[in-house]
Amino acid sequence: MTRPLTFAIPKGRILDEALPLLAQAGIEPEAEFHDQKSRALRFATNRPDVSIIRVRAFDVATFVAHGAAQIGIVGSDVLEEFDYSEIYAPVDLDMGHCRLSVAEPEGLADEDEAAMSHVRVATKYPYLTRRYYEARGIQAECVKLNGAMELAPSLGLSRRIVDLVSSGATLKANGLVETNVIMQVSARLIVNRAAYKMRSAELVPLVEAFRKAVGGKDAA
Ligand SMILES: Nc1ncnc2c1ncn2[C@@H]1O[C@H](COP(=O)(O)OP(=O)(O)OP(=O)(O)O)[C@@H](O)[C@H]1O
Numbered sequence: 001m002t003r004p005l006t007f008a009i010p011k012g013r014i015l016d017e018a019l020p021l022l023a024q025a026g027i028e029p030e031a032e033f034h035d036q037k038s039r040a041l042r043f044a045t046n047r048p049d050v051s052i053i054r055v056r057a058f059d060v061a062t063f064v065a066h067g068a069a070q071i072g073i074v075g076s077d078v079l080e081e082f083d084y085s086e087i088y089a090p091v092d093l094d095m096g097h098c099r100l101s102v103a104e105p106e107g108l109a110d111e112d113e114a115a116m117s118h119v120r121v122a123t124k125y126p127y128l129t130r131r132y133y134e135a136r137g138i139q140a141e142c143v144k145l146n147g148a149m150e151l152a153p154s155l156g157l158s159r160r161i162v163d164l165v166s167s168g169a170t171l172k173a174n175g176l177v178e179t180n181v182i183m184q185v186s187a188r189l190i191v192n193r194a195a196y197k198m199r200s201a202e203l204v205p206l207v208e209a210f211r212k213a214v215g216g217k218d219a220a
């Protein structure tokens with residue numbers, strides 16, 4: 001028998017929305033998956049041909065790009081940041097909606113971009129940040145953080161941040177305002193391109209099940 005397909009899902013905030021969608025597509029993880037005390041990272045499912053790994057959001061893309069997992073769920077922010085050619089993203093899952101934005105301290109946010117040649121930005125997204133500023137003729141020096149970007153301006157690490165925004169509550173609580181939207185974000189179903197060809201008999205029906213679960217919408 002061939003090895004089960006490995007399905008990578010992020011352990012962060014997308015997880016709660018992803019589980020009902022997985023169930024609609026016919027995949028339900030074993031009970032241990034829901035046990036908060038469990039240290040396991042790989043789980044069996046109701047389908048003997050599918051197992052689940054629970055990893056960090058950025059690592060979902062890495063596992064799938066390298067073919068270590070054949071299929072996964074990840075935000076379009078992560079997909080665009082890495083731009084892996086080995087990843088095919090056929091279905092927009094219409095969840096995990098947020099936006100990637102520039103934010104600055106309130107009161108400092110009215111500087112004219114046209115007059116700037118260089119900015120320093122704290123972000124988890126250095127590639128997308130540089131690309132955004134390059135398109136405006138501005139060189140971005142990025143300070144890479146993995147979370148709590150909102151602290152950077154008040155502690156003098158950088159004046160600007162580029163981070164995900166949804167309700168805006170985190171920015172507000174930290175005295176920042178959103179000044180520019182870089183991209184709109186939603187979660188995508190992703191598949192390793194080589195696996196999609198080699199294991200099409202298993203992967204094509206699975207992709208179709210997700211497409212049906214979200215109402216037939218294709219990724220943009
Ligand atoms: N405020 C938000 N509203 C909606 N979706 C969000 C929001 N923040 C993040 N997301 C989506 O969820 C994904 C994972 O977010 P998050 O960074 O919280 O995950 P995580 O697994 O906790 O990350 P890590 O542990 O690697 O820091 C993001 O890549 C994005 O697509």
Ligand SMILES: O=P(O)(O)OC[C@H]1O[C@H](OP(=O)(O)OP(=O)(O)O)[C@H](O)[C@@H]1O
Nearest residue numbers: 013147148164165166167168169170171
């Ligand atoms: O606009 P809001 O609704 O306040 O959401 C924005 C926050 O959500 C994300 O962080 P998350 O809560 O996922 O935690 P993290 O900092 O660990 O990534 C993001 O990095 C912001 O901090």
